[in-house]
Amino acid sequence: MTPSQDLQASRVVIVGGGPGGYEAALVARRSGADVTVVERTGAGGAAVLTDVVPSKTLIATAEWMTIADRAPDLGIRLDVPGESIPPAPRGPSESERHHVDLDEVNARVRELAAAQSQDIRARLESEGVRLVHGTGRLDGPQRVLVDATGGGSHAFDADVVLVATGATPRVLPEARPDGERILSWTQLYDLKSLPERLVVVGSGVTGAEFAGAYVSLGSDVVLVSSRDRVLPGEDADAAAVIEEVFRSRGMTLMPRSRAQSARRTADGVVVTLADGRTVEGSHVLMAVGSEPSTAGIGLEEAGVRLSSSGHIEVDKVSRTSVRGVYAAGDVTGVYPLASVAAMQGRIAMSHALGDAVAPLSLSQVASSIFTAPEIAKVGYSEEHLRSTGSRYRTSMLPLARNPRAKMLGIRDGFVKLFAHEGGRVLGGIVVAPRASELVFPITLAVAHRLTVDEVANAFTVYPSITGSIGEVARMLHHVDER
Numbered sequence: 001m002t003p004s005q006d007l008q009a010s011r012v013v014i015v016g017g018g019p020g021g022y023e024a025a026l027v028a029r030r031s032g033a034d035v036t037v038v039e040r041t042g043a044g045g046a047a048v049l050t051d052v053v054p055s056k057t058l059i060a061t062a063e064w065m066t067i068a069d070r071a072p073d074l075g076i077r078l079d080v081p082g083e084s085i086p087p088a089p090r091g092p093s094e095s096e097r098h099h100v101d102l103d104e105v106n107a108r109v110r111e112l113a114a115a116q117s118q119d120i121r122a123r124l125e126s127e128g129v130r131l132v133h134g135t136g137r138l139d140g141p142q143r144v145l146v147d148a149t150g151g152g153s154h155a156f157d158a159d160v161v162l163v164a165t166g167a168t169p170r171v172l173p174e175a176r177p178d179g180e181r182i183l184s185w186t187q188l189y190d191l192k193s194l195p196e197r198l199v200v201v202g203s204g205v206t207g208a209e210f211a212g213a214y215v216s217l218g219s220d221v222v223l224v225s226s227r228d229r230v231l232p233g234e235d236a237d238a239a240a241v242i243e244e245v246f247r248s249r250g251m252t253l254m255p256r257s258r259a260q261s262a263r264r265t266a267d268g269v270v271v272t273l274a275d276g277r278t279v280e281g282s283h284v285l286m287a288v289g290s291e292p293s294t295a296g297i298g299l300e301e302a303g304v305r306l307s308s309s310g311h312i313e314v315d316k317v318s319r320t321s322v323r324g325v326y327a328a329g330d331v332t333g334v335y336p337l338a339s340v341a342a343m344q345g346r347i348a349m350s351h352a353l354g355d356a357v358a359p360l361s362l363s364q365v366a367s368s369i370f371t372a373p374e375i376a377k378v379g380y381s382e383e384h385l386r387s388t389g390s391r392y393r394t395s396m397l398p399l400a401r402n403p404r405a406k407m408l409g410i411r412d413g414f415v416k417l418f419a420h421e422g423g424r425v426l427g428g429i430v431v432a433p434r435a436s437e438l439v440f441p442i443t444l445a446v447a448h449r450l451t452v453d454e455v456a457n458a459f460t461v462y463p464s465i466t467g468s469i470g471e472v473a474r475m476l477h478h479v480d481e482r
Contacts, residue, residue, distance in 0.1 A: 010353060013144045013156045014038065015136040015297070016164035018045025019338040020328030022120055024162050024345030029127045031353040036156050037129055038136035038146050043121035046166050047338050049113050050186040055209065057109045058188070059370045061100075062213035063433070066372045068098050069216075070409040100217045103192045110189055138163075138298035141322045145298075160324055160352040163304075163312060164345060165297065167290040167330035174261030175201070175286055181269045182262050183285050185210060195219045195283040199271050201259040202287035203230045205369050208242065210285055211251060212371040221251045222279055224271065226258040231369065235382060237396065237416065238375045238431050245373070245412050254279070262286070292331045309333060316359035318348035326352060334360070337367055366443040368436035373399075373413045376439035379427025379446040382418060391421045395475040397468050399432050404463035408433075415468040417442070419476050423451035432465055441469055452476040 010033040017039030134148040146154040169184040177184040200211040203225030215221040231239040258274040271279040305321035311333030318326045326348035329341030350357040366378040399413035413431040428442035456473035
């Protein structure tokens with residue numbers, strides 16, 4: 001049998017239709033494989049239906065509110081008939097604020113998520129991928145059993161199995177979500193009205209994003225953190241900016257406060273902390289991490305090795321401990337990003353079907369936290385460089401000095417680069433509105449091992465926010481080694 005005939009004969013079954021699963025399916029089909037995707041919630045999985053797409057849609061709405069809040073600084077006032085509105089020192093007065101119809105906002109969020117899911121489904125079907133709506137589990141390493149959503153069951157034999165079942169919100173025993181007052185992040189999109197006082201438990205990425213969004217939408221927000229600061233795993237300078245912005249918008253921050261339980265009252269919730277203090281609110285969002293969806297799907301019975309946290313152990317080409325079984329996405333615990341899940345899925349299929357493949361390199365992963373301003377980063381962090389004793393140079397430029405930022409009324413944020421003593425760019429951080437778009441030049445620099453001088457000598461538009469990236473690179477030309 002020739003290699004091409006071998007590929008065409010391959011049967012691929014993918015359990016999970018999120019970014020890792022559907023991207024893998026497209027690669028496998030292009031290689032000529034017979035591909036089946038088993039998905040319980042719908043094409044795109046939780047990432048599209050209850051996580052990334054809806055959350056970022058909600059946050060985009062909140063971002064519009066933060067832009068509107070800057071309008072008075074630019075000389076723009078809302079026209080309120082019969083009222084004389086004095087100039088606001090910073091931000092609009094209450095009579096000037098736009099008000100949010102959360103029921104309408106959430107309806108749009110759900111519609112966009114459903115539309116994106118349908119687009120993915122149509123793409124997969126047009127490529128010849130078989131879609132099965134149901135819950136899949138392994139019956140050994142080369143067979144997948146499916147309990148169909150509408151009833152009945154199916155069995156699929158496979159030469160290659162990819163597990164991409166994702167993760168679900170972690171639940172505290174004494175704070176179980178009820179979908180009404182005690183909420184996980186997947187349940188926020190059924191709210192009909194804006195929470196009057198939202199208590200957010202957890203100050204990691206999810207907690208910070210939703211806390212920032214809801215305070216911008218108009219809720220009174222309390223952010224409860226068990227750590228010393230917001231975003232404890234992120235760059236300290238970036239976290240400090242976000243904390244300052246949160247406070248300036250009226251958010252209450254409670255560091256070093258571990259939540260123990262949450263219970264409903266007659267018209268709200270009470271969150272009890274480990275030290276006995278209580279926090280009252282109309283609603284509470286539990287954002288205390290996630291757990292991999294690995295239980296009860298036949299992994300251990302098939303010989304697939306799991307870590308102590310329940311994640312599937314994989315190597316850099318997404319192989320598990322069992323030949324022919326691969327895994328991708330949040331279920332692996334490698335890096336909880338849709339982009340990483342998609343890359344893992346593509347790598348897995350290319351490797352399994354005999355195509356050339358480069359192993360996953362986390363040092364080139366770009367990521368963003370969708371607060372306002374956003375935090376985007378790529379490459380090595382300063383904490384990593386310090387802890388490993390690397391000789392590096394760093395430079396940072398506040399965004400307030402950027403002419404384009406001044407024109408837009410942007411005060412908060414910065415650009416920071418890290419470079420090897422020889423000048424090669426090792427990583428960088430952008431804290432700014434739309435930082436997720438602005439970080440791409442730094443991503444290219446890291447991926448292609450450019451030096452700061454090469455970055456500095458590339459033209460940037462004047463005026464532009466990206467001009468600060470070139471300026472920071474020029475500053476690094478003469479910065480002392482660290």
